Amino acid sequence: MDYSPELGGIIYRVASLARRTGGISFAGGYPDPDLFDADALAAAYNQVFRDGFRASLQYGDREGYRRLRERIATLCSTAERPVDYQEVIVANGGQQGIATATTVLCRPGDHVFTEAPTFPTALHVFHQAGLKGQGIACDADGMLPDALEAALRRQRPRLLYAVPSYSNPAGALWSLPRRLRVLELAVEYDFHIIEDDPYGLLWFDAPPPPTLLSLAARVPGAAERVTHVSSFSKTIAPGLRTGWMIPPASLRDQFVHTKLGTDIHSALPSQYAIDRYIGQGDFDRHLPKIRATYGERARAMHGAILEHLADRVECAPPRGGMFFWCKVRGGGDAQDLMAAAEREKVFFVPGVAFYPGAPDRATFRMSFATTPVEGIVEGVRRLGRVIPDA
Ligand SMILES: Cc1ncc(COP(=O)(O)O)c(C=O)c1O
Missing domain, CATH: 3.90.1150.10 (Aspartate Aminotransferase, domain 1)
Structure with a gap:
């Protein structure tokens, strides 16, 4: 790379x-x-200080604060893909989701495909993990399936990393057909996908197509290959360092154990405050x-x-x-x-x-x-x- x-x-x-x-x-x-x-967040923190503060100072569940996980599950659910709170692991920003997924899924020397261009701090993780990176051509409607397929014929990657909604840096929005085609290719060529979605809620005139997490329900075999990662950094505040990951069911325990090895669990006061903030309708x-x-x-x-x-x-x-x-x-x-x-x-x-x-x-x-x-x-x-x- x-x-x-x-x-x-x-x-x-x-x-x-x-x-x-x-x-x-x-x-x-x-x-x-x-x-x-800031005022509504301060009110949410004050509510935590009055009620629940001692609990937030103690060690908590490795997967995160249950009430926040329930709210994240609701945020990520669609009719075709309801998300249960037990699938959600709270992380220190989406970045920890990318790093955890890479540790669980990849070994040094594995190949990772990304959009070209892509998010550099994800490249940083792949570099540290000793992966070989390859960029796949994109336009304003996202990754070009033909370019991906041509690359797949030459090289089988372990992982595809993508930001399908309003990508960083290109601002691209993957169309629905391209999302579905890339999921089909993941099954056909047997690779995993990290769907990184910190910008999906920041649409201007119309919401984006469903996430890969949701669409995987339509493509047999895809659900076992999609790890969804997202964050409150761009919608609430990055300093709270609160994001989440939703891995495939069969990998969930490995994700929890890997995160446990780095930080035991994410800090609870932020999680409590975000729960109150969302619960009061402020989000x-x-x-x-x-x-x-x-x-x-x-x-x-x-x-x-x-x-x-x-x-x-x-x-x-x-x-x-x-x-x-x-x-x-x-x-x-x-x-x-x-x-x-x-x-x-x-x-x-x-x-x-x-x-x-x-x-x-x-x-x-x-x-x-x-x-x-x-x-x-x-x-x-x-x-x-x-x-x-x-
Ligand atoms: C595409 C993408 N993924 C992940 C992140 C990291 O965000 P977080 O603050 O949630 O760790 C960013 C931040 O700029 C980003 O643009």
Whole structure:
């Protein structure tokens, strides 16, 4: 795998540089802190402090706090695939779900397929696990089944890692037929899938197709191959470090034991507070607000790109999530543009960080989540001075 922690860490470095210089940051996939539902979360914590605090200070169940697991099960259930709370394992963010699944499913030397481009901190896990990575071509409707099948004829992977709804970094949304086809291929070629879904609830105009977890019910043999991983990081707050994993039934105990070996269980006060927060109806009230705000910001970024960069970059406007994926027309290296962008005090992440193999150097990622509309328009206007004419 052509991955180095140095390269993968570029997002965190650019995001922290942006924070220090006080420029306009399109760098991190960070929710806007002004959108955190801080008062309602404080009320939920206060409720925990008044009632249940002692219990939350004690060791708890390895799988997580039962009431939160029940709420997550409800969140992930569909008519065709009801989820029982016993299937849910609470994790320290989706990242721990990716790491746990990789430990359970893979051995050094195994092959992992990912979208190209994909989420670098997942690549970090695969790198640490000694896996061999290969990127599969994608477009705005997700992974190209023909490209996947061609790769499968050459190499059998142990694992496919994918973010089918509003991917990071490409903002792609896998269509229903592609979701079903990839599940069929998982059965036919006998590989596992990690479905990473932190952005699925952040849709703008219409919800995404059902998750792979849900659709696996339609494809005989697929349910035993899908591990669903998700998180409250993008919808409530990443600092709470609360996510979850739903592995196939036959692997559940191995997932629990593997997580036990790393942290015994996830910290309980966050789990108690999120349970109260959801129970008071605050989560359901909060989601439409952040969907509307991120949708507005995405439209503003698209408008500004059309105005200031249309002849210089290509991009497909996302239908949810947090990211615009851009490509400098006529080639060039987005990493080379960073120094000039920094002088203009505007920050983005070059595409080179997002590939398990040879990167497309002309690409870069811009997050519209953290910056209000005015800043987005100004930041893109400044990029107009940085990115040369094609
Ligand atoms: C696709 C994807 N998966 C997982 C994560 C990690 O999130 P968490 O905070 O839930 O560990 C992120 C965070 O940016 C992400 O974009």
